Amino acid sequence: MTLSNSLLTDYLSWYKKEAKFRDLSENIIRIDVPFLDSFSDEIVMYVIKNKDNTITLTDDGWTLANLESKGVTISRSKNRKKIFTERLNAFGINEIDEELTTTVKYKDFPLAKNRLLQAILAVNDMFMLSKNxxxxxxxxxxxxxxxxxxxxxxxxxxxxxxxxxxxxxxxxxxxxxxxxxxxxxxxxxxxxxxxxxxxxxxxxxxxxxxxxxxxxxxxxxxxxxxxxxxxxxxxxxxxxxxxxxxxxxxxxxxxxxxxxx
Structure with a gap:
């Protein structure tokens, strides 16, 4: 086995062990991913099964609520809201009722999950990494x-x-x-x-x-x-x-x- 294949195998094994998928109900799954936001909190996402054979991925409002708990209110500034929206658009993610979310077909779940994760991390980093x-x-x-x-x-x-x-x-x-x-x-x-x-x-x-x-x-x-x-x-x-x-x-x-x- 080459070094690259070995590293890939180790990474997938680690991710499979650390990521947690849990059924909350017949149509809702909670996903705990092994990544931390700017506040060192673990990131959680949810998958909702829809009647039209699509699935909706959402952070359940966690990202914006977490930012607001640290004193960062996106909606208070037009410029801040514009930057926030542009960042979400870059990952194909929507903001609906303060939730970061996207709806896709079942086969697109892996990519959609990755896009949502990137959007959550990007929004956190964009507003919180500067010490000032x-x-x-x-x-x-x-x-x-x-x-x-x-x-x-x-x-x-x-x-x-x-x-x-x-x-x-x-x-x-x-x-x-x-x-x-x-x-x-x-x-x-x-x-x-x-x-x-x-x-x-x-x-x-x-x-x-x-x-x-x-x-x-x-x-x-x-x-x-x-x-x-x-x-x-x-x-x-x-x-x-x-x-x-x-x-x-x-x-x-x-x-x-x-x-x-």
Missing amino acids: NTKSLFFEDVGVFLEENNIRATPDVSIPGSSGITFNFDYLISGYKDIPTRFIKTISTPNNPLFAKAALTDILQTRELRKNSSFYVFLNDSSSDDKIITIKPEIKELLIEQNIKPVLFTERNSVLDELAA
């Missing part, structure tokens, strides 16, 4: 809010502070005459005081040179299951004491008029 991903997603959510309300904001702006060090702001909304320039910072994990103190330092240094300016810090208090995260009072007080406006993302419309001016 959580921050970038909340930054994008704030950007969508500004764009949807026709607020012309410049993203990712660097401003020199009084010490000569350059400080970064997530968005800048230009002022005019009596309307101040508005600077926005975003904090995706707001209950960590280190992030609030870092934002405060940047703002205080910048404000010394940008007198006619207002400063806002958007705090991500929106969880993946639409529950509100309680922000520690000391986080908001730290900002308010320095005349910096904390904005809870769930209450973002409260500053709409002053940002749109």
Whole structure:
């Protein structure tokens, strides 16, 4: 036996041993595959027998639910949804009622199963492999809010502070005459005081040179299951004491008029 054949035999033997097919009912099979997603969770798929002699493969909503449990909501952003749909299309997989799914003939099961597995892994990797991903997603959510309300904001702006060090702001909304320039910072994990103190330092240094300016810090208090995260009072007080406006993302419309001016 050649080395390639030996490796193939070993791989198939391993896969057959590790993959588990289990009948849940007469028409539904659960498949546990020996692959892990970006959260080190095992991937599970289901096969459903249809009356027209086809089968439907589905993740039963597991992929999107798992992402949302980690704070990644695909539907919150048009751009995120577009990327997600393009990724599924590349593997011939559909999203129906938040399930990744495809329906095929019996003979096409092996290929369809492989396509669904690839789609699940691709969607997980696309949104979770970057270590700065959580921050970038909340930054994008704030950007969508500004764009949807026709607020012309410049993203990712660097401003020199009084010490000569350059400080970064997530968005800048230009002022005019009596309307101040508005600077926005975003904090995706707001209950960590280190992030609030870092934002405060940047703002205080910048404000010394940008007198006619207002400063806002958007705090991500929106969880993946639409529950509100309680922000520690000391986080908001730290900002308010320095005349910096904390904005809870769930209450973002409260500053709409002053940002749109």
